[in-house]
Amino acid sequence: MLRALRNHNYRLWATADLISVTGTWMQVLGLNWVVLEMTGSATSLGVSVLLSTLPAMLLGPWAGSLADRFPPRRLVLAAESTHLALALVLAYVVWQGLPLGAVYALTAASGLIGTFGGPALGRFASQVVPREDLGNALAWNSIVNSVGRVLGMSLAGVLVTAAGQPVLFLINAASFLAVIGTINVMRTREFHPLEVSAPEQAGVRAGLGYLRGRRPLLILFALGFVLSALGRNYQVTMAAMAEGPLGAGAAGYGVLSSVFAVGTVLGGLVTARIRELTMPVLLGAAAVTSVLQALSGYLPGLLGFAALILPIAAGAVLIDTAKSTRLQLDAAEGMRGRMLAIQGTVAAGAGAVGAPLLGWLCERLGPSQALLVAGLVTLAATALAAAASRAPRPMPERPLALPAAAAAGGS
Secondary structure, eight states: OOTGGGSHHHHHHHHHHHHHHHHHHHHHHHHHHHHHHHHOOHHHHHHHHHHHHHHHHHHHHHHHHHHHHSOHHHHHHHHHHHHHHHHHHHHHHHHHTOOHHHHHHHHHHHHHHHHHHHHHHHHHHTTSSOGGGHHHHHHHHHHHHHHHHHHHHHHHHHHHHHTOHHHHHHHHHHHHHHHHHHHHHSOGGGOOOOOOOOGGGOSHHHHHHHHHTOHHHHHHHHHHHHHHHHHSOHHHHHHHHHHTTTOOHHHHHHHHHHHHHHHHHHHHHHHHHOSOOOHHHHHHHHHHHHHHHHHHTTSSHHHHHHHHHHHHHHHHHHHHHHHHHHHHHHSOGGGHHHHHHHHHHHHHHHHHHHHHHHHHHHHHHOHHHHHHHHHHHHHHHHHHHHHHHHSOOSSOOOOOOOOOOOOTTOO
């Protein structure tokens, strides 16, 4: 369970990641509050969220191509330094009460930097642990993200009243300093080298051509899209259930959100105990969570619904971690950045499609029936993915020949 934590560099990275995630969620809450205070409009808040995610949907493959071409350490340091500067500027803009357009511009810029930094972060994380510990490291990353989210939103809720939103952005800026400092004190001799793409194989077209011939990766992306769109947008369905059949209102929604957060931590702990995150593990978790989702709307009362939310949240972490592990281990090292970027694009597209679709289903069918339909669809998608995984391949796949280049510690 603690395999990844035996690595010195990963212990440093996990600590810095916890600080960074906490600061990020403090900024998210503070930014949402700023937009609502300035406009009083939920639509304006939606525009802010859209601006932060749009770069990933439009530019993800190009970001992945960049991550595959250059040493990830260099890209991560550049992205973290730029995030630090943007957080400082955002604090100044809010402190001075500058127009909403300036806030929107900084939100879009932060999303753009996150889009290009994300694949490099994924590749860099796989350098701080050996290949056999990658799945365990990703499980611990899920735990860190869940704990950081709870800490960040809790601290932000206190500080936003006591000190104002600019302080949240300043704290987030300081969290990037922790990441930059940690990368610079890591033991470069203990990095695990990764191949980088040759110039002729580094483009988006080469990445898409590589993906076209890899059925396991195509199955991961297709299943991931369905699961993320209809099985992962619980913020929508929990709100609809709390307001509708459960009659629990905002307080009930808060309870369900807390239960979901606890479930994600438990899911990370369970996932960390699994030595090998294989495709059957992923499919099994997807099938179980799909069944639980289909049944969840029909259990009586808030406690009954919450009792299924807990394992559903845990299953979601297991699914996401297994999917990311298989994606990184089954893809050629020189293609990982592009595959991670495509995964981000798929996730962003699934969120953009799934949230309004689930909202429409809740309004037309009712929340309980919407959960039933969504659960049955994700169960069917899981069955199709299992059948496709077992189907014989028409011809053997030729391995991608990439030059070995020591990306570790490159600058």
